[in-house]
Amino acid sequence: MPLTGVETARMNRKKGDKGFESPRPYKLTHQVVCINNINFQRKSVVGFVELTIFPTVANLNRIKLNSKQCRIYRVRINDLEAAFIYNDPTLEVCHSESKQRNLNYFSNAYAAAVSAVDPDAGNGELCIKVPSELWKHVDELKVLKIHINFSLDQPKGGLHFVVPSVEGSMAERGAHVFSCGYQNSTRFWFPCVDSYSELCTWKLEFTVDAAMVAVSNGDLVETVYTHDMRKKTFHYMLTIPTAASNISLAIGPFEILVDPYMHEVTHFCLPQLLPLLKHTTSYLHEVFEFYEEILTCRYPYSCFKTVFIDEAYVEVAAYASMSIFSTNLLHSAMIIDETPLTRRCLAQSLAQQFFGCFISRMSWSDEWVLKGISGYIYGLWMKKTFGVNEYRHWIKEELDRIVAYELKTGGVLLHPIFGGGKEKDNPASHLHFSIKHPHTLSWEYYTMFQCKAHLVMRLIENRISMEFMLQVFNKLLSLASTASSQKFQSHMWSQMLVSTSGFLKSISNVSGKDIQPLIKQWVDQSGVVKFYGSFAFNRKRNVLELEIKQDYTSPGTQKYVGPLKVTVQELDGSFNHTLQIEENSLKHDIPCHSKSRRNKKKKIPLMNGEEVDMDLSAMDADSPLLWIRIDPDMSVLRKVEFEQADFMWQYQLRYERDVVAQQESILALEKFPTPASRLALTDILEQEQCFYRVRMSACFCLAKIANSMVSTWTGPPAMKSLFTRMFCCKSCPNIVKTNNFMSFQSYFLQKTMPVAMALLRDVHNLCPKEVLTFILDLIKYNDNRKNKFSDNYYRAEMIDALANSVTPAVSVNNEVRTLDNLNPDVRLILEEITRFLNMEKLLPSYRHTITVSCLRAIRVLQKNGHVPSDPALFKSYAEYGHFVDIRIAALEAVVDYTKVDRSYEELQWLLNMIQDDPVPYVRHKILNMLTKNPPFTKNMESPLCNEALVDQLWKLMNSGTSHDWRLRCGAVDLYFTLFGLSRPSCLPLPELGLVLNLKEKKAVLNPTIIPEAVAINQEAANNPSSHPQLVGFQNPFSSSQDEEEIDMDTVHDSQAFISHHLNMLERPSTPGLSKYRPASSRSALIPQHSTGCDSTPTTKPQWSLELARKGTGKEQSPLEMGMHPVASAPLSVFTKESTASKHSDHHHHHHHEHKKKKKKHKHKHKHKHKHDSKEKDKEPFTFSSPASGRSIRSPSLSD
Template identity: 25%
Template sequence: MTDRGFHVAHQKVSIDVNLADHSLEGWTELTINPLEHLKIIRLDSRQCDIHSVLVNGRKTQFYSEDALRNAKMFKGSNVHQHHQYRNQLEGLMQPTLQGDLIVNIPKGFRFMQDTSSTGVAYHPITLKIDFSLRDPKTGVNFVGGQDSNIRKEFWHAYTTHSPIGQATSNWIPCVDGLWEPCTWQIEISVPRTVGDIMKKKDNSNNEETADAVSKDNEMNDNDSEDDDNEHDNNEDLEILVVGNNTASSEIAHPFDERKKVVSFDMFTPVSPQHIGFAVGAFVQTPITPNDDDDDEMNDKDDNSVPIYLYTFPHQVNDALNSCAFLHNCLGFFTNEYGSYPFSTYSLCFVNDLETDVASAMGLSLCSDKLLFPPQLIDPLFIHSETLVIALATQWCGVNIVPKSWSDLWVTIGVSRYMSNSYLRKLLGNNEYRFRLKKRAQEITRVDINKPPLAAPQLNFPLVEEDLSFLKLKAPLILFILDRRMTKTDRSLGLSRVLPKLFLQAMSEDLSNSCVSTAQFIRLCERVSHNRLDSFFDQWVFASGYPIFRVTQRFNKKRMFVEMGIRQVQNSEVGAPVMDKKDFVNDAKAVLDSDPVYPVQPIFTGPMTIRIHEADGTPYEHVVDIKENFTKLDIQYNTKYKRLKRKKNPPPAVPGAAGASAQMGDLDDMDGVLLHSLGDVLQSPAEMKEWNLTDWTEEQEERMVNEAFEWIRVDSDFEWICKLYINQPDYMFCSQLQQDRDVVAQYDAIEYFKAQRPSQLYSSILVRTLMDRRYYYGLRVEAAHALVEMAVEDTDFIGKTHLLKAFQVLYCFPGSTIPRANDFSDFTSYFIQKAIPQALSKIRHQGVCPPDVRNFLLDLLRYNENSSNEFSDSYYVCTLIVSLVNSLIKSQNMTFDDDETTKDSAFINKVVSEIDRCCRLDGWIPSNQNMVTVTSIGQKERLVLEGLCDPSFEGVIQYTRKGNNNDVRVAAFQYLLDLGAIRSKALLHYALTTSTKDSSVYVRNRLIFGLRTAIGLYAIRGTGGSRTQKGGAQATGTQGGAMMVIDGKGNAMAQRQEALARSSVKGAIELIRKEFESENQFKQQLWMAINDRHYGIISKRILLDICQVLYKAADSFIVTLPTPRPKKLVAKHLGQGKMVIKREGRLKIQILSVKGANGTVKKGKKEKKEKKEKKQPKIKLKVKAL
């Protein structure tokens, strides 16, 4: 937070939005409370043209230091001077802005001291600034316009809120950031209707307007008459201004009858970062409570907060389908955490938004990609979470902001913890816990040498993608914090903390509605009545996670279960994961010498151990982990012999896979019947048909003699860790089949997946897959675990079970021909997607078996969806990905000519089938043309793996305007990854598109794509391709084609290179060597950096790429022209004759010297001058380094 010597108390904004020429024009008035006698006032303003500034009505001088606009390098500079260019933008790459617009206080201006105040205070002063803005690159996005082919009814504009803390100052002068909240009054002038957009107030149509209208009409020449009539009716659509609906009003424009003025008054102080609006021909649709909402949600009819959706007319039904649950969600948040902080909530779905959601006060600007019709299944589980997070961000993220960047984890974590709580109610407890478990597992994969949550290494200016790790880890930390608080302290946990936090914000106990990490810790300790220093020191102020190895044995003499828990993270922590998308950022951190955060040697805290003893009763024991090794003696409670287990009567499996098990007659059984999952396919006939294996008599005898069924460590999910327990496999089988916790079942599947393959394990897993009583996510995991059982030692039993499962569930009886799709059962739909994915991962000697390949090809070829009420877009994409997965060979595989010929023929079939899907997607588009996007990405994989040649001509057509933006981005990524960087024409085309294209989404994605391509080259090597047939490697050439390099080089050198690329530092050294000679890339990259069309985020990424690829060189090349030593002289000899000759500019005459005998001697210099006349011209150029 920068101290500028004043605070902004109120700001009024009046702007006129011109959708036709992408411009804003207006004025803003700031009411400032000085804290001292000011000589200058620094405001943040970029891109805007400032016309005049008044201080208390007096005109004053001002000047702008727009670094982005003024940055300029000297002639002859190159990429090695990237650090000098970065220094010019240093002010924009800081945590807080320093002020770009400097306003001088007028001479003689007196600051009047406020005598009514107890401290030193001054009367407020007002600044009025007239400004205009045209073709903004950041802050505001215009879609459509007179130079576009988009129909006028779809023209719209909106604020982007990116980069974080610097967005608003790109369209109005203000004190930007998160920490200068004030009250606001905003007036926006817009046309009344679509037909009024390009009409002048004098009702005259100039030539420019007529041309634009005729151009707009030309697009519909081939439309039907009904379409023309609809287009005419669209001229009457009203232009709406969407903002915070608190105290909004609409009046006629005072000077132009074709315009109106919409105003919003915001009496709650809010930072400029969260001031936003959208203008367009939107339709307002309210969300009403559903009839099946809970009664407690409907008891507050008078106090309910209205929710409005703003979309274009053709998107209303999709919006209602996508957001139907939001009213229920708002009621849940209100009941659980406190009242909604604003009076209304609006969601406006816009086109071409860079991120999924941009949050403002009482408003969420959402990408229209989040909308989906009822025919789509997958977005219901994906996009719903995004919309819930957007609503939760209104509580924590907009109404409450972090006190500093190091406190950002609090607001991110709280909003996502709130959303997870509602998703538990919406999707169920199994889905909730399964998602948390998968994300905890992802943290253990990526949280290696990462900075702590409370000390993030942020790359300013920030965008949403820079916060991905915080978004992943912060809500999980709050989840385990809640578990710790409710378990050990007998408190209500975060369900009591968060309402108190929001109450403090409403009562203004939080200064400027800012929350810090220290304040959050104090609040948690106050609620739990216990110190939490140890927890926050380990999980918030430090990094890493523990790895536990647990040993156990039963001591019959003492009747104790003896356990040992050892922390081994110091010796078993893996290497950091290298990702092509993150490589440039990771490399920059290494070059900047950012601190490295090693894992902690010891984590402490309570851990719950649950022992399921012989009588089937679970006994919980809470132990306190304090040291590196913890030895435990746990009392055994069962005093009698283990009861013998009886199997349930085998249930019917529908189509051989069936419903719930029948309990049978308990009176006729010797032991106790234990009802368990996975007890399908038990009859002898089914076991023979499925080739199933059961426990041997010896193993069953060992089971009977065990003292307990199974042990669970951390049964209450209080740790983010890796956990290894040495209990026998049959105990994990009992855990899988009898424990009701989805996390316990998932851990058991992971155990079988990691063990040595066996037919027994495959039988256990396929029974899990076929039992419909299991949660669908576990069945999906069981299908993927069966891949590990498909090895030669087990006679590929895993493959047999997967093929049999798909045949029974989805094919005609007794054949492998799939039935027509029926996705009415969502659980069955996800299993139908998972089995082909699993089959594609099976390998024998590095190759997917031919029968599996042909089976996957047939699934795609004969996919039938005509009678299905649901779309198969996601299913088709899954089949395409699975088919390409099956073609990928393991590394270091070589084949003879016959195998290569067969592979080439099959690859051609696969490529032809993918092309067919692309053509169908062109005729009948899938959602966001996702089939085409997937096809392009998978073709790229085939080229990178050396399985086919690139087709730049076939892909470049998808980069043209008119295609879906995601299709264009995928096509450009294909070009960049496969050689466009080394092709001058293709690279120039990509970079030109990143500056000139009308879509801000495409422009920004291209720069991100270039960064990803650099990461790919660094990790995989130049060209990024794998071994081709014959051991050759494909790489890009100057002409954009692919060059084949013999891969039969020094094997030792190849291994050394692979080892070097496994670390960030080694990859940097190698990629610098490879790109040092790429002069064309250097020139294009440096031209792009100096291009003024790029925004600050694009400049930051390009400079980061330069820093990674090229060493900085402090040099300044100066060229000094020198005069010619000779000049041309023309002499007229008469009679039309002329002689032109060179003559020295300076004539040096040497006096003759008489000798003693009276003769005249010529000097040596005169003789040398004659010789020099015969020498060729010499040009001198002096360069000062």
């Protein structure tokens, strides 16, 4: 029997381990989404939503929901009209009049704006007033039904329309639309509670053209056609409580494939791609079986849908019971390279169905648990599918990535909350963005966050065992399954939310182990460990003296105290030792088990039990040590720099069976270019049982060693004879055999060796002629006719090899390069590239891999001075309409050109693309590329750095990217890379950096360059009734009246005084500025207690929509008007400002005449100003809902 409203409320308010205290004064139990009109031509959507909520407090009179971009027509609660207000402070973070241009200020204001509409803080953009007729109903905690009519016109985020501009109907053109976005972005396409912690059941209805298919979450209950058979409505029911953030939609003329192995799984793709879809998804049922087996739990939903779409936001997006993939992942059985990548994407999305969609998170600070678990079980799948070597190589890769990122940026914090539940004031002061909310995070930081989360899960597994780990996951899933079946007891649904404390409690209950120290080390604090190791062998004591130092003072590092495993390979076998790393201990004595006995011939046992014969002639006669490894199992997030002799690295490479050890030794051998290193690497290349990735790394290491040994190298170029022996005809060594890629290991080696060989250089630092001829022959005699696999990736690598062979041009008398005077070798390379590009037009390769390689090769020729540097070709390939990989490669070249040639025109072209390109992924990638390869950085002088560029980028991140969190955070990253945290150096200081009070001989800082913390406090002081989300906006014109004004003559007379004070003109974020605190005349500007943005007192927002900012209530003198360039403002603001300035002349003269009387009447002026602003505040602000024309005046709303 359903509970009454009062019981539901009481249940929902229960606290404790099992419950979850909602930040909202109501509980959402069910939501209907109905989209009854989708227009592909206009890119518009019309529909309504209906939310069923139970109040949990008796005096509920305001309901806050999330909605961005949507035009709200009408709101009704229980069929009564309800007044509503829409206010989104993230549309424009800092008001356009603000002269602030430093990033610290922006980041604080942005974090405040995001918090102001954060559903996890009980906020939202849409605030609905409960009609007074329902107050009694609310006091009894009875159910409310909120009905909202809305439309969406040309959305810039949340929903993405793909409408190809070709002939035919929308279905024939392959037009489709799908939901997308980063983290909780559902608010972009319908009003909802956009929080991962607010679960409810769903009814989803979509009316589309008869030729279209609508795919959404849950079970398809029925499809109903209209009378004229031109439209049909898809009805979906999702009975498992799900967060709005996990709701998705895809509509298009999809081809449908029911999985032949699992009938509850359905796949969808765009027209004509069905054969590729069949092959790509043929493996999915095995992933299902693996996850269900290890978790001992059935897949939680009754169905699963995969949809492959074009222009995807990300390659994989997981939502409740469905995942949206990029259509570029589809491939045929002929393609080798894409197969493992696509399978990994499918497995990733399925792992997130269990942890991420079915089990959701309580708050943002618990995100690491879900990302960690899904990443961890995906790793187990990888180990089972691709083998232990591939798995360990992946772990090593991920570890290297997180270590490099943390050492570069200063640390990734998984859980930005203390154990006591108090939020840290500024948990990541080293970063240029706030980590308290997903929407303020840099995309790269979030990627690394996910990487660290699954590595930490692996550390937990090392501590408690895999068996217990899987039991914990099973327990979480079992509790969630039980809770999800409680249809009428929504208080139980909080069992479907995971929290850090709940997860740790499960671990403690299941394993009985305390992992608190581990959590404190890796989850509650950021940073990785940096070890430096060296050793000496004490022959008398037969002891290995190991010295391990730590660097814990550099950014991104932390101190490690605890166990550390060391593996020592001796003559008698491999021995593990666990050292205890203490506070100050550096040296550790490890007893050796073997005596030095080189003269006795005996097989040497390895770690895996295998016994091998070794040539021990290279080793130290007095020492039984073959090699030493620190932390071989990667059970600490660390970077290890270990010193051992070159012969030890060579033994480790040849005989250690762990791929991570082999990769480490290859990296170390780069520093030892000796014949012995050359031989060890060649041996590895010839060993067929060696892991293919290790052999590929060995190719590049061998090329580096050959270049270092160029003067003493004997014989043919490195790898040439080896390649000839493995892949060329016996009778004619310069002709490669017909392609046969049946052995994937050989295939990867065959396409890597020429690329590495092309990096070889002779004594003149040129690629040897023999190597270039060899690569050109490989291309010439390439024959794929009898091969069952495509050779497109192989041919692309041959072009990469040609590019690698290019060396800088030697120009005589600055001659201009033309086709006639090209170096003959370069001419051959250019001819091959041109031929490949032309062939691609006729017979395009899979994913246009060859075009991509050709574009990169042309850029290499340009950079080396062989062909004129010109971005025109790349710009034509970067246009919308080309395949996305081609566009990215072309854009990479334009970004590089912008940096090398310092071209302002190309930079502008790129920035215009960021604003106007139709594909969100491309816009994101351009920002990413500019950040990684910037045209200039904050520490260098550049002609590109100017005021217009600062304003353009500021506008982009301030208001130009409000529709896409990822894009806005990307713009912030770029701004930080170019200009740093403080005021950009290229901005001119305002004309008067110091305003002088000549009587007291004091200099006062101009309000436009006040430090940000001060500016924020000033705003709070000046405008106590402002919206909380607008705290942090500083009006440059305010408080200017409090200073003594000076006319221009006085200014000219005081030039000497200004130059005397020039050394005080520092940049705005310099902490030292506060020491120039002025006398009492400016005490309103710089308060005595300096607080940050977060601690500003916030007041209840007024019930009005600010269409135009109110005037400051103060007028400026012409001098001050000259000091501040007029900001572009909305028309309504402009007219107010201009009427104010009409009186400013008169005001200035009046003020100048009475300068002497001013002090006497100062308090009167202030009193008058207060009175003026009161009058102004009384003026009622109105706003109208754009569609209905209803105008709501603020007095009727404020009770």
